[in-house]
Amino acid sequence: xxxxxxxxxxxxxxxxxxxxxxxxxxxxxxxxxxxxxxxxxxxxxxxxxxxxxxxxxxxxxxxxxxxxxxxxxxxxxxxxxxxxxxxxxxxxxxxxxxxxxxxxxxxxxxxxxxxxxxxxxxxxxxxxxxxxxxxxxxxxxxxxxxxxxxxxxxxxxxxxxxxxxxxxxxxxxxxxxxxxxxxxxxxxxxxxxxxxxxxxxxxxxxxxxxxxxxxxxxxxxxxxxxxxxxxxxxxxxxxxxxxxxxxxxxxxxxxxxxxxxxxxxxxxxxxxxxxxxxxxxxxxxxxxxxxxxxxxxxxxxx
Numbered sequence: 181x182x183x184x185x186x187x188x189x190x191x192x193x194x195x196x197x198x199x200x201x202x203x204x205x206x207x208x209x210x211x212x213x214x215x216x217x218x219x220x221x222x223x224x225x226x227x228x229x230x231x232x233x234x235x236x237x238x239x240x241x242x243x244x245x246x247x248x249x250x251x252x253x254x255x256x257x258x259x260x261x262x263x264x265x266x267x268x269x270x271x272x273x274x275x276x277x278x279x280x281x282x283x284x285x286x287x288x289x290x291x292x293x294x295x296x297x298x299x300x301x302x303x304x305x306x307x308x309x310x311x312x313x314x315x316x317x318x319x320x321x322x323x324x325x326x327x328x329x330x331x332x333x334x335x336x337x338x339x340x341x342x343x344x345x346x347x348x349x350x351x352x353x354x355x356x357x358x359x360x361x362x363x364x365x366x367x368x369x370x371x372x373x374x375x376x377x378x379x380x381x382x383x384x385x386x387x388x389x390x391x392x393x394x395x396x397x398x399x400x401x402x403x404x405x406x407x408x409x410x411x412x413x414x415x416x417x418x419x420x421x422x423x424x425x426x427x428x429x430x431x432x433x434x435x436x437x438x439x440x441x442x443x444x445x446x447x448x449x450x451x452x453x454x455x456x457x458x459x460x461x462x463x464x465x466x467x468x469x470x471x472x473x474x475x476x477x478x479x480x481x482x
Contacts, residue, residue: 220372222322226333228372229324231306233331233365234275236260236283236297238268245325245365246273246297247377248307249417250424256305257424258297259417260364261379262288265295273299289420292349293379294412296421308366310414310426311373317341320370321354323378323409325362332362339408347390349416352376353408367411376411383407 234246236258246260258273265271271283279301287296315321317338324333336356345351354367358381367376389402396402418424449464451474462476 220370222335225322225368225370225372226324228306228368229322229333229366230331231276232308232374233324233326234258234273235326235329236264236364237272237274237280238265239270240268242268243326243329244361244363245378247364247366247374248275248305249374249414249426251305251307254300254302256299256301256307258283258299259377259414260295260297261377261412262290262293262295264364265297266290271297273297275301275303275305277303277305279303287421289349291347292412292416292420294349294377294416294420296417296424308368308374309372311369311371311375315341315352315369315375321356321367321375323354323356323358323362323365323367323411325358325365325378327359327361332359334358336409340405342391344391344393345413346388346410347392347394348379348388349412350379350410351413352411353405354411356409358382358409374414376413378409379412380410382409 232248234248236244236246238244242264244260244264246258246264248256249259250257256273265285265288271285273281273283275281281299281301283297283299285295285297287294289295315338317340319338320335321338322333322335324331326332334356336354338352338354340353342351342353352367352375356367358378360381362378365378366374367378368374383406387402387406389405390396397405414426418426451462451464453460453462453474453476460476462474464472465475466473
C-alpha cells in the first residue's frame with residue numbers, strides 16, 4: 181500500500197492539448213505552419229504563404245500586407261512595415277478566410293521600418309514558423325503579398341546578405357520581384373519557414389544605401405544593389421518587441437548570464453492550466469502539428 185501511494189505521489193500526467201483548450205502561454209507561443217518538413221512542394225510553399233499572409237487596410241485607404249507571426253490565446257500578432265502604418269490611426273486586418281478585424285498598433289520602429297499589429301479572434305489561424313537555420317547566399321526563397329487585393333507569390337533567391345545592415349535595417353538582398361502592396365509579406369525558405377519580410381522594391385526612385393555606421397558603399401556596388409529587392413530579417417522583430425521572443429533566448433540575448441537565460445527559456449515553455457480543481461502550471465515538452473504535449477503534476481491535475 182505504501183509503495184502504491186509512493187507511486188501515485190510521484191506519478192506525473194501528460195496532457196494532450198489542442199489550441200482550443202484552456203492553455204495559456206506565459207512567454208511566447210510556439211508557432212506552427214501549414215507544413216514544416218524538408219522537400220515540400222512549390223504548391224505547399226504557396227499554401228503556407230496563403231495561410232500566414234494578411235491584408236492590412238489603413239484609414240488613408242492604403243492597403244498592404246502583413247504576416248501572422250504569433251498567437252497567444254485569442255490574440256494574434258502581425259508583423260508589417262512601418263511605412264505601411266505611417267500616419268494612420270486605424271487599422272484593419274483581413275485574414276485568409278476573408279474575416280475583417282480591427283487591429284491595434286502597440287509597436288512601431290520608423291528606423292528599421294517595422295511595425296507590430298495585434299487583433300483578437302476566436303478563429304484558429306496558422307502562424308509563421310521561424311527559420312531554424314541561418315540563410316545563405318544562393319538559397320531559394322518564396323515571397324508573398326497583396327497586389328491589387330490579390331495575393332501574389334514570387335520565386336527567387338538570396339543574392340546578398342550584408343554583414344552590416346543598412347541604416348533602415350535592410351540586410352537581405354534577393355531577386356524576387358516585389359511589387360507595391362507586398363510590403364510586410366513574408367519571405368520563406370524551402371522548408372516553409374519565415375526568414376524575413378518584404379520591405380523595399382528593386383529600382384527605387386531614390387536609392388538610399390547608407391549603412392548602419394553611416395558609411396556608404398562605392399557607386400559600383402550601389403549600382404548593383406539597386407537591382408535587388410530588400411528584406412528585413414525576422415530577427416529584428418524581437419528587437420522592437422522583446423516580448424515576442426521568437427528566437428531562442430541564448431541566441432537573441434547572448435549578453436544574458438545563465439540564470440537570466442534560464443528564466444527567459446522558462447517563459448517560452450511554461451503554461452498556465454485552468455481546471456475545476458484550480459489553476460496549475462505545466463511545461464510544453466513536444467508538439468505535433470497543432471497539438472501540444474504538456475507535462476504537469478499528477479496530484480494537481482487529479
